[in-house]
Amino acid sequence: MTETRKCEQCGTLFAPRREHARFCSARCRVAWNRQHAGDPPAAASALGWTITAMRDTIDRLLRARTSDQRHGYAAISEAVWWVTLVDATLVRYHPDVYDAVLEGHDAAEREVIEGTFGGLRFVRNWMGYHLDHSDFIEPRCTPGSPGAGPIAAWTWRSLPEPVLAALPERGREWEMTRYREYQARLADRPVGEAFDRAAAFLLRASATGASDEGAAPSELSAS
Numbered sequence: 001m002t003e004t005r006k007c008e009q010c011g012t013l014f015a016p017r018r019e020h021a022r023f024c025s026a027r028c029r030v031a032w033n034r035q036h037a038g039d040p041p042a043a044a045s046a047l048g049w050t051i052t053a054m055r056d057t058i059d060r061l062l063r064a065r066t067s068d069q070r071h072g073y074a075a076i077s078e079a080v081w082w083v084t085l086v087d088a089t090l091v092r093y094h095p096d097v098y099d100a101v102l103e104g105h106d107a108a109e110r111e112v113i114e115g116t117f118g119g120l121r122f123v124r125n126w127m128g129y130h131l132d133h134s135d136f137i138e139p140r141c142t143p144g145s146p147g148a149g150p151i152a153a154w155t156w157r158s159l160p161e162p163v164l165a166a167l168p169e170r171g172r173e174w175e176m177t178r179y180r181e182y183q184a185r186l187a188d189r190p191v192g193e194a195f196d197r198a199a200a201f202l203l204r205a206s207a208t209g210a211s212d213e214g215a216a217p218s219e220l221s222a223s
Contacts, residue, residue, distance in 0.1 A: 019174055022092075047089050051203065054086045058079055058196075061079045061152060061195060062150075062152050072151045073134075077133065080124050087198070090205050101204055102201075123156075131159075151191070156188065157188075158188055159187065
């Protein structure tokens with residue numbers, strides 16, 4: 001059964017295209033934003049520090065080498081958390097910018113980007129809670145240097161379908177979508193590939209959002 005929600009602006013029931021969708025149309029979203037004009041400064045502040053934390057976390061992960069699996073798992077978990085937090089912040093506070101940046105890619109690349117975020121949300125919801133880190137991640141070693149390879153070269157494992165009986169029907173639908181995206185876009189691929197793609201998109205979207213609100217893009221996206 002397709003989930004329906006009540007638009008926060010006009011009250012109309014609609015089928016959400018995204019997990020965090022709140023409005024039935026762009027017109028309702030714009031009207032709501034105009035009525036809540038005091039919210040953007042707080043949203044911009046939240047976006048600024050989350051972008052900085054995400055960028056620093058991803059940079060460290062892409063450079064890191066380790067022989068300690070626990071350290072590698074922790075670094076990947078932290079990166080998942082920051083990427084999905086920034087993604088949710090942009091979808092909530094800058095949906096038009098998010099969609100515009102997404103539309104700037106061709107259809108095939110959009111599918112890859114959206115699938116990557118869906119897969120990372122699945123990891124966020126399950127790794128360390130319902131499944132162990134080792135169920136998700138396959139550590140890799142550099143030839144001639146056992147155990148000291150780059151964390152970015154570790155790979156996501158393929159997983160069996162999750163047991164979702166405890167979730168309500170609409171929750172099962174969202175979670176199965178995330179699982180399929182994980183299998184299609186993350187499984188059997190290097191972890192660094194997903195983080196590199198996700199961070200590039202989020203940095204571009206956040207810089208565009210900052211420009212639209214009069215902030216300097218460099219404040220959010222500079223290295």
